[in-house]
Amino acid sequence: MRPQPTSTEHLLALARQVLDIEADALRTTSSRLDAGFADAVHLILACSGRVVVSGMGKSGHIGGKIAATLASTGTPAFFMHPGEASHGDLGMITQNDVVLALSNSGESNEIVCIVPLIKRRGAKLIAMTGNPHSTLAREADAHLNASVDKEACPLNLAPTASTTAALALGDALAVALLDARGFSADDFARSHPGGSLGRRLLVHVRDVMHSGDELPKIDHDASLKVALLEMTKKGLGMTAVVDPAGKVVGVFTDGDLRRALEHALDLQQARVTDLMTPNPKTIGADELAVAAVEKMDTLKINGLLVVDPDNTLVGALNMHDLLKAGVV
Template structure:
């Protein structure tokens, strides 16, 4: 194999050609969708077991991703290597499962040879192939047509457009199942607790706010000096101003302090009620922390007071708290 020197222009032209071929392939697969797709959705929805995804080579890599997408969107699934299936892994399949088998040719020997064993176990078979006349397609209870006219590889050999089509068809299947199950954002969060998406959907204001003795607050009759001591002690860059019933009447922040210092005043005796921001923006403890982020960004503020249904102070948080929680 001789390495050739390619110009930047040629490389870009080739890359665009690959993307155009694969985009055309996806459009073609879309136009070929038929009742087989609906049958596959119906079989999987009726499945009381799991979806066992299998494929050899590049189809196997695509199958692994499809299994992961199904599992994370409400359809229990896992990948089984077809080469290992004949050496014990067929025990993974039960009669109430659905097997999703991928093979572009539909004739992959490792897949075809285990089809009778899958059927003997009573599991349903959904095939995804690029050849509707293939053995695998004929034996399947439902067939997904992933046929492409050509590969993006200049030699028309390396699996490129065909694997892209299979991957996209797997996504279409997962989304159709997600929709049919009424899978919600909360459901998604429960399958992604370790990621940033999960944190945005699971972490509530109550989980990150400061409360109790760590909550900065002063009465409406407090002096500016007392408010500054409270802000320094609690370290949130702000303090709530409350009435006798602990209802929020105002907020005083570092920004308010800077603006206050632009004017001559008696810090010892100035009243916080004259300097605070009245009726500040607040949030409830049961709201998502992501909602607090959105509110802060929209209002261009760095902190929020947390109140209950009666506007009583229960907490406070700032952007730093949200950053530490991984919500931002």
């Protein structure tokens, strides 16, 4: 084997060529979409069981990712290795399922040989191939055309553009199903409770705010001394200022205190209303915690008061609370 040049220019040129070929493959796949795609979507929507994805070799790796994407976006799915299928794993398939079989040639022996068994079980078959005239495509109830003009491999052998096309077609299928099912951000979060996406979509302000005895608040006629004691006791770097009905009229923060110290004020006699920030920015308890993060970032503040629709104080939170909850 003769070594090839490894200059930066050569490597970048080769990388760009690969990306261009694969981008062209995706555009070609898009142009070849036909009624078979809609048929596949309808078969899965009508399915009362699960989508069983199968593929051999590189197609199998792509199939595993497609199954995972389907499962996380509202379509129950799992991957079945075709080599294991004829050794007992076919028992995973029921008549209520849909099988999505991937094979670039459409002639992969491990896939083709289990097609009659899939049919016998009464399951529907969707084929994703690069050859619409292949055995697998002909036997399928719906066919997804993932053919490409050439691979990105200089030898035109290694599955590259073809696997990219299949992966993207699987994503298109998952998104079409997601849209048809009315799958929401909350649904997505419930499928990802352990990750950062789940935390950002599931955690609400009410879940992280301080309330009850932990909530810093003082009356609107309180002295500065009372405000400082309340801030120190509750440890949020601020205190809400409320009227007799409990409605927010202002907020006093450590920033307000620093600004007060820059002036010749009688701190013993000063009232909090002389130093507070009136009509402060607030947020509702039912809003997502990530909305609180965005509001604080935009306003360049470290805390927010939480109010109900009538502007009655119900809670308070700061950036540390959001960091602790893993939302930031």
